[in-house]
Amino acid sequence: MSCCGLLTVQKQPVPLKSIEVQLEVRDHVATVVSTLNYENKEDKPLEAVFVFPLPGDAAVCHFSATIGQTQIVAEVKEKQQAREEYDDALSSGQQAFLLEESEQSPDIFSLSVGSLPPGESASIRLEYVIELAVQADDGLRFCLPAVLNPRYEPQGSEGASVQVTSVPASLVPYSLSFSARVSSPRPVSKVESSCSLDPLQYLNTEQTQATVKLAAGHKFDRDVELLIYYKDAHQPTAVVEAGQASAKPGTLMGDPVVMLSLYPEFPQSVMSSVSSCGEFVFLMDRSGSMGSRMNNSESHQTRISSARDTLLLLLKSLPMGCYFNIYSFGDSYKHLFRKSVKYNQKTMEEALKKVEVMDANLGGTEILKPLKHIYSQPCIPSQPRQLFVFTDGEVSNTKDVINLVKKNSGSHRCFSFGIGEGSSSALINGLAKEGGGHAQFITGTDRMQPKVMQSLQFALQPAVVDISVTWDLPKGVSVTALSPPITTLFQGQRSLIYAQLTGQVGASSDAAEGCVTVKYSLAGHPSQNQLHFSLKPEEDTGLTVHRLGARTLIRSLEMEEREHRGQQDGGVKEKVVELSVQSGVSSSFTAFIAVNKGNNEPIRGPLVRRDVPTADSKMFSRIGCYLKGQSASSQSNSKQTSAFPNKSSHIHTATHRLFSVHTLFDFSSEASSSRDADTEPKQPLRDPLLQLVSLQEASGRWVLDPALAAALGKTSEEVEKTKPALVNQEVWATILALIWLHGFKMNAKEEWELLANKAVSWLCAQNAPCVAECVEAGNTLLGCAVQRDVLGL
Template structure:
C-alpha cells in the first residue's frame, strides 16, 4: 500500500498563520465582519506568506490594515496592476508589504500576500467587510463565515489561470478560529440557530432587541460557520437614510446621503393558495465526484442520494399538464429526454427509473455547457421555464456562468441549491439573483427536501410581471437609483433598493417608494413611507453596500460589452470597496533597515472538506472518487494526492449496507402522477398493514383508488405532520384528484381510515 501522509508542519516548513479572530456585528439585515489574522515568522529566513480564502460572494471589503509592533499601516485601494507593481517594488527593496485582491474568476475568493515578514516578527492583519444577509424561505437571515474552500474545478480549455488553493482536511489546519457576534434589530430577536455549537444567546436588554452569541469552546475548524437569525415580525419593510462622508465631494456617491429600502411584498391569500398547473420545470443535477461525499459529519447521507430523494419528491409534486426534463452533469452532461416532455404517468415513471440509477460518477464540474444547452431549447408557449440547479458549487468560472444566466433571465426563473460545506456563495446566490429566483444552502443537519419544496412553492406562484418603481420626494430633493431594476418578486422575499439623494430638505421631510406590478392578471402595489432624516451610528455601511451593488453591475457590463473598467476602478477607489479590477495595497515605508536575503514563500493551507474533488482529479476521473489525502512536494509545500489503494493483491472491500428506505419516501414513491394511489400490497406494506386488513376496512360502495388515496392522506396527516412542507404539494394534488372523482361517502371513508390506521384526522384537514 502507498505511504501517504497528511499535512507535515516540519521545522523546515511551518505555517506562518497562527490564529483568526472574527467579530460580527449584525444590525437588522446588514452584517459588518472584522477578521484579525495573526502571522508569526518562526523561521530563520524572511517570509512571504500567501493565503487564499473564501468570503461571501456579495461582501463589500472596505478596510485592510496591518499592525507590526506599534506601527499601524492602512491599505489603500488601487488599480490591480498598479497595486501588484507597488507590492513587487516594495519586496525587491526589502520593505514589508501587504496585498489583498479578489479573484478575477469568482468574487468569493480572495488572496492575501504578506511580504517581507522578518525572522521572529509578528504581523496582525485586520480585514473588514459588510454584507447583506440573505432571507431564507423560513424567514431566517443567513450569515455564513466561509471557512472551507474546496478546490474549484477549472474547465478544460478555459482561459486564465485558476487561483492556486493549498488545501488540507479541516482537522489538520494548524491555526485556530475564534468567533463572536453582536446582534441588534428594531424587532425582538426570537432565536439563533447554527450548524456549529454555540454558547447560549445572551440578551442585553429586556425587549430582546440586542443580544450576543459566540462559538462554543473547542470549535474545530472543520466547517463553515453558519448562523440563522430569526426576528419576530420579520417581514416589516424598513428604510435607512445614511449621511454622506463630510470629507467627500458633494454630488459624489460618498458625499451625498444614500437610502437603503427593504421591501417585503405581501400577496393576496386567494392568489397564494392557487397552484399554477402550467410551466416547464428543468432540473439540473451535479453528478461530479464530490457529490459522493456525506452531507455533513452529522448527516451521514451522501449528497447524491439526498439529491435522488429530492428529485423523487419534486417529480411527485409537479402539476399534471406541465412539462419537465432532468439534466445531470460532471465533466460532460446528459439529459433524460431530448427535450422537455409533458408530465404524465408514463414520463414520470421513465424519469424516476433513470433518477434511481444516478451516481456521482461523472468526474469534474462543467456546469456551463449544460446550461448553454438548456437555453438553446425553444421555450414552450404558455409554460414559463423554471430552472432548478443542484450543485456543491466547486467551479472556477463563476462569473461566466452567472453572465449566461443573466443574458437569458427574460425567458426563465432560476432556483439554486448549494449542497454541503464550501459551496460557492457567489455561484449559488448569483444564479438566483440574476435568474430572478431564490437561493438555498443545505449544510450541517439540514435535509435537502424541505428547502427544495419551499422553492418549488415559489416556482408555482404566478409570475409577477410589469414591475415598476416610482419615488415621491419633497420639492428640491431628487434620487439616482443605484440598484439594478427589480425583475422578480415572491411572497415574503426581500427586495433591496439603493438610492443616492441630492438636494436639501427639512428635518421632518418624508419620501415614499411605490412598487407596482401585476399578479395573476390583477394590478397590485406596495408602498413604503420613510423619513429623510439620516440615521445615526451607521458609519458608511449603506454607502459601501450601494457601491458594491453598482460595482457588481458595472463588472457584468464590462464582461458583456466592455468600456466601463475605468468607471469601476474610479468607483472602487472613491468608495474604498474592492472590485475585480482593484486591490488593497499597504507598504510599511517606516520599517527602517531593508530586509536582506531572498524571500521564502509559504502557502497557508485552507480547510477543505475531506474527500472534496480537486481540479486535477475531477478532470480525469470518471468514477466515484477514492479518498484524497495530502502529500508534501519540494516546490509548493502541499499537494493533493490520491489515497486509493494500489496494492497488487486485491483486498476484500465491504460494501456498506443500504439504509432502509424512509417510510415517507416509500409511500410517496407509490403515488401516481395524477395524485392518486393504487390499492395494492406495496401500499399496504407502506402503511404497515396487510392487504387483507386494508381491503376488509374499505366501505363497500367505494372505488379502490379513492379508498387508497384517502388512506395515504390520513397516514401523512396522522404520522408525518413534522414533514408537512415536504409532502404538502403532492397532498394538494391528491385532494384535487379526489374532488374530481366526485366520490360519495368520503366522510365514511375518512372515519374507516382513521379506525384502521389508529388516527384521528378530520376530513377538513385533508382538504376534502
C-alpha cells in the same frame, strides 16, 4: 512518521497562527471584522500567501496591518498598479501586504503578507459588510466560510497561477474565535447554528440586542453558519444613512444613501385562482465531489443520495399537464429526454427509473455546456420555463456561468441550490439573482427536501411582470438608483433597493418623509405596495449602507463590462475603478495595497514563500474521486483552478488529486433505455415518507396494493377489510395516504404539501360517495384523529 510543530502538507511551518472574527448584525445587514495573526518563527524573511473564501456578495471595505507598534492602513488601487507596488516593495526589502479578489469568482480572495522578518509578528485586520439572506423559515443566514473547495477548471481554460492548498480540516494549524452582536428594531427571538454556541445573552429587557459566541474548543473544520430569527420579520423597513463628512456632496459617499427592504404581499384572490403550468428543467451535478457526505458524519447521506430523494419529491409534486426534463453533468452532460416532455404517469415512471441509478460518476464540473444546450431549446408556449440547478458549486468560471444565465433571464427563472459546505456563494446567489429565482444553501445536517420544495412553491407562483419603482420625495430632493431594476418578486420574499439621495435631505424638517411605490402586474391583475419612510438620516451606521450600495453598483457595472468586453464601449472599467477607490470597496479591477515605508532598514536575506493551507473537510473522500489527474504516460485535461491569473511572481503547484475512473453511466434516454430497464435501485427507500411518496401516481392518487399497505405499516388484509363498501379502491388508498401524512408526518409538511394538494384535487374530481365514512374508517385503522376539513376534503 509524526512531525513536530505546525506544518503544511509539505511539512513546512505555517505562519498563520489564529483568526478572530467579530460579527455585528444590525437588522438584516452585517459587518464582519476578521483579525488574522501571523508569526514568522523561521530564521529567514517570509512571504505568506493565504487563499481563502468570503461570501460572494460581501463588500470588503477595510484592510490594515499592525507590525509591532506600527499600523499601516491599505489603500484601494487599480489591481495592476497595486501588484507592481507590492512587488517593488518586496524587491527593495520592505514589508508589504496585498489583498485581491479573484478575477473568476468574487468569493475567493488572496492575501499576500510580504517580507515578514525572522521572529516578527503581524496582525492583519480585514473588514467587510454584507446583506443577510432570508431563508425558507424566515431566518436570516450568515455564513463564515471555512472550507474552500478546489474549484474545477473547465477544459480549455487559460493557464494556472495561484493554487489552493488544502489539508484535512482536522489538521488545520490555526485556531478560530468568533463572537456576534445582534441588534434590531424587533425582538431577537433566537439564534441557531450548525456549530456549538454559548447561550444567547440579551443586553436589554426589550430583547432587541443580544450577543452570542462559539462554544470553547471549536475547530475551524467547517463553515460557521448562524441563523438569526426576529419577531415579525416580514415588516418593510427603510434606513437613510448620512454621507461621509469628508466626501464631496453630489458623490456617492458624500450624499445620503437609503436602503429599502420590501416584502411584497400579493392579493390572496389572485394567488388562489392561478392554474399551475410550466416547463420544469432539473440540472443535477454528478461530479465526483457529489459522492461526499452532506456533513462530516459517516452515517449521513451522500450529496448525490440526498439529491435523488429530492428529485423523487419534485417529480411527484409537479402539476399534471406541465412539461419537464432532467439533465445531469460532470465532464460531460446527459439529458433524460431529447426535449421536455408532458408530465404524466408514463414519463414520470421513466424518469424515476433513471433517477434511482444516478451516481456521482461524471468527473469534473462542466456546467456551462448543459446550460447552453438548455437555452438552445425553444420555449414551450404558455409553459414558463423554470430551471432548478443543484450543485456543490466547485467551478472556477463563475462569472461566465452567471453571465450566461443573465443573458437568458428573459425566458426563464433559475432556482439554485448549493449542496454541502464550501459551495460557491457567488455562483449559487448569482444564478438565482440574475435568473430571477431564489437561492438556497443546504449544509451540515440540513435536509435538502424542505428547501427545494419551498423553491418549487415559488416556481409555481405566477411570474410578476411590468415591475416599476417610483419615488415621491420633498421638493429639492432627487434620487439616483444604485440597484439594478427589480426583475423578480415572490410572495413574502424580501427585495432590497439602494438609492442615492441628492439635495436638502432631512434638512428642512425632521418630519420630512419620502414614499416609494412598487407597481407590478400579477396574472393580469395590476397591484402595488407602498412604503413611507422618514428622511432623517440615522446616526452611527458606520457607512454600512453606503458601502453596500457601492458594492451593488460595482457588481452591476462589472457585469456590464463583461457583456461589452471586446466592443468599443470602454469606460466601464474606469467607472468601476473610480467608484471602488472612492468608496473603499473592493472590486475585480482593484486591490488593497499596504507598504510599510516607516522602517528604513531593508530586510536582509532571500524571501521564503509559505502557502497557508485552507480547510477542506472532504479532502480524503475526494482523493480518488475529484479531478482527472495525470499518470506518467497520460496528459491531464483538467486541473485545480487558478483563482488569480497573470500574477507571475505567485506561482505554486498544489498537490494533485487523482481521479479513479468509474464506468460512466450513460444518462441519455436512447443509449441507456435498454440496459436500465432491469437495473435495481442501489438501495431500497428506507425513509417511510419517501416510501409512501414513491407509490403516488402522477395524477395524485394512490393505488391499493401490498406496497401501499406496507408503507402504512399494515397488512394487505387489514387495509382491504376495513374499506367502506361503496368506495372504490383508489379513493380509499388515497384517503389513507393523506391521513397517514397528516397523522405521522406533520413535522415534514413542507415536503409533502404540494403532492397532498394534488391528491385532494384528484379526490374532489372523483366526486366520491362516503368520504366522511372513509376518513373515519381510515383514522380507526391507522390510529389517528385527523379531521376531514384538515385534509382539505
